[in-house]
Amino acid sequence: MEQLNSEEQVIIEEINHSEHTEIHIIEYICYPFYLALLCLLCILINLNKRKFRRRYRVDEIFLFIAVYLFNVLITWNFFDFFDKIVRFIITLIIIFGIQHYIGRVQIVGITGGIGCGKSTVAKYFNEFLKVQVIDCDQIARDIVEPGKPAYKLIVQRFGLSVLAGQQDGQPIDRQKLADVVFQDNQKRKQLQAITNKFIFKEIAKSIWKICFVQKDQYVVIDAPLLFESKVLEYFCFPIITIVVTSQEEIIKRVKERSGLTEEQILQRIESQMKAEIKIKKSDIVIANDKSEKSLIRQVQEKVFEYLI
Ligand SMILES: CC(C)(COP(=O)(O)OP(=O)(O)OC[C@H]1O[C@@H](n2cnc3c(N)ncnc32)[C@H](O)[C@@H]1O)[C@@H](O)C(=O)NCCC(=O)NCCS
Ligand SMILES: Nc1ncnc2c1ncn2[C@@H]1O[C@H](COP(=O)(O)OP(=O)(O)OP(=O)(O)O)[C@@H](O)[C@H]1O
Incomplete structure (x- = not known):
């Protein structure tokens, strides 16, 4: 395989970097929508808690896992480990916060x-x-x-x-x-x-x-x-x-x-x-x-x- 010279290597790195940045920007734009969707889902399920459990036999913990997997899926390859942990914690706070506030009603x-x-x-x-x-x-x-x-x-x-x-x-x-x-x-x-x-x-x-x-x-x-x-x-x-x-x-x-x-x-x-x-x-x-x-x-x- 032909060796790239240093100039070519810099160009390729720049291309990779710009693609990465673009994906980052899209991700950050999408993230509030994802959080809004998560909140809505949690509110709906919590307002309808017992019926939801009875009909679909799904507990909040399954919802939590599903939402977290979705979270990981949409951020796959793009974010480092630390970012994933932060998102995990945000998801956790939202789910249990809403559950605590609305789940009792x-x-x-x-x-x-x-x-x-x-x-x-x-x-x-x-x-x-x-x-x-x-x-x-x-x-x-x-x-x-x-x-x-x-x-x-x-x-x-x-x-x-x-x-x-x-x-x-x-x-x-x-x-x-x-x-x-x-x-x-x-x-x-x-x-x-x-x-x-x-x-x-x-x-x-x-x-x-x-x-x-x-x-x-x-x-x-x-x-x-x-x-x-x-x-x-x-x-x-x-x-x-x-x-x-x-x-x-x-x-x-x-x-x-x-x-x-x-x-x-x-x-x-x-x-x-x-x-x-x-x-x-x-x-x-x-x-x-x-x-x-x-x-x-x-x-x-x-x-x-x-x-x-
Ligand atoms: C047609 C209206 C003016 C008649 O008023 P009225 O004072 O005679 O009756 P009231 O409102 O006390 O209703 C008494 C009963 O009628 C029945 N009823 C009322 N509206 C409807 C309707 N749109 N369809 C079927 N039954 C009705 C219900 O069993 C109700 O409990 C009034 O009921 C009305 O504005 N209805 C439309 C609003 C509505 O959908 N109300 C139901 C709330 S879930
Ligand atoms: N088991 C019963 N025996 C005799 N009368 C009753 C009985 N249950 C209710 N009633 C009387 O029947 C009438 C209608 O009852 P109620 O007002 O509770 O019905 P409703 O479903 O709220 O009516 P609406 O749809 O018109 O609002 C009332 O006057 C009530 O006192």
């Missing part, structure tokens, strides 16, 4: 059809177990008050006819809006598309306040559309679905509680996800066909083993 979801007893169970959690409840129906009422952004969007989409007195600035007449949306699936979905993001924002704010400012371990979400929303399903564990088998019983209970007619109640039942699908998707199913006492007894028997 448990978001319990309560869902079920109209009048099935969600609020009754939520009230039990609040009064007897002192767990704070996020009531999605209440949030849905608050975010559509005059002056709020969702109010404007609803008026733009459904017109002044859904307002009390049909005048701009007046509150939404919920009965009128309900009559419009529960007779037309398309319109109901349009209303949900408007309200959903504001509802999620409020839910996230409440979770932050309850679990990270007040540092409560548990929070309950009472969400009639928990499965329909797609997002909540992922963060809640366990998901408790309350069912009442007899439609007549549901109608009787809702009629007693609200001014809704049988036809209006049936329209809402029709517009909601079928109980059989909800049952398949949930962790705990509670039948509320008998007395309220029996409902609470089932909560006591079935729910506690799921709490961390």
Whole structure:
């Protein structure tokens, strides 16, 4: 093989060095994204800790190994041993830091059809177990008050006819809006598309306040559309679905509680996800066909083993 002279050797070294530097720069640009991805992954897994373990039988330690291997893989050949150790320590701090901060939080979801007893169970959690409840129906009422952004969007989409007195600035007449949306699936979905993001924002704010400012371990979400929303399903564990088998019983209970007619109640039942699908998707199913006492007894028997 032909010997390189010293000038040629210098040139080759310079080329190697510049390639190395370029790779270093790319690596350093990529590294914050990698850390952001790691944080997101850890937050998602920790918010969903038990479900994740149960479904995939994966513990944080496997996640840790996987993430570290990924870390080593993307830095392979480029970094020296010291750099790898530093990255290992950063990864470790992020995983265990997030695990410590978020891993203790448990978001319990309560869902079920109209009048099935969600609020009754939520009230039990609040009064007897002192767990704070996020009531999605209440949030849905608050975010559509005059002056709020969702109010404007609803008026733009459904017109002044859904307002009390049909005048701009007046509150939404919920009965009128309900009559419009529960007779037309398309319109109901349009209303949900408007309200959903504001509802999620409020839910996230409440979770932050309850679990990270007040540092409560548990929070309950009472969400009639928990499965329909797609997002909540992922963060809640366990998901408790309350069912009442007899439609007549549901109608009787809702009629007693609200001014809704049988036809209006049936329209809402029709517009909601079928109980059989909800049952398949949930962790705990509670039948509320008998007395309220029996409902609470089932909560006591079935729910506690799921709490961390
Ligand atoms: C249509 C509206 C104006 C009717 O108001 P109203 O005061 O009559 O009912 P309220 O809000 O108290 O809801 C009572 C029950 O109706 C059922 N329901 C409410 N919205 C929906 C919906 N979009 N689809 C199916 N069922 C619904 C739920 O079982 C709920 O518990 C109101 O429900 C609304 O704004 N809905 C859209 C917001 C939403 O998605 N709410 C659910 C939060 S997860
Ligand atoms: N086991 C029961 N026996 C008799 N009445 C009941 C029982 N459980 C709940 N109720 C009553 O039925 C009505 C509906 O219950 P609740 O408000 O808890 O249901 P919900 O699922 O929150 O309803 P919505 O979907 O409309 O918010 C209430 O008046 C409640 O007191």
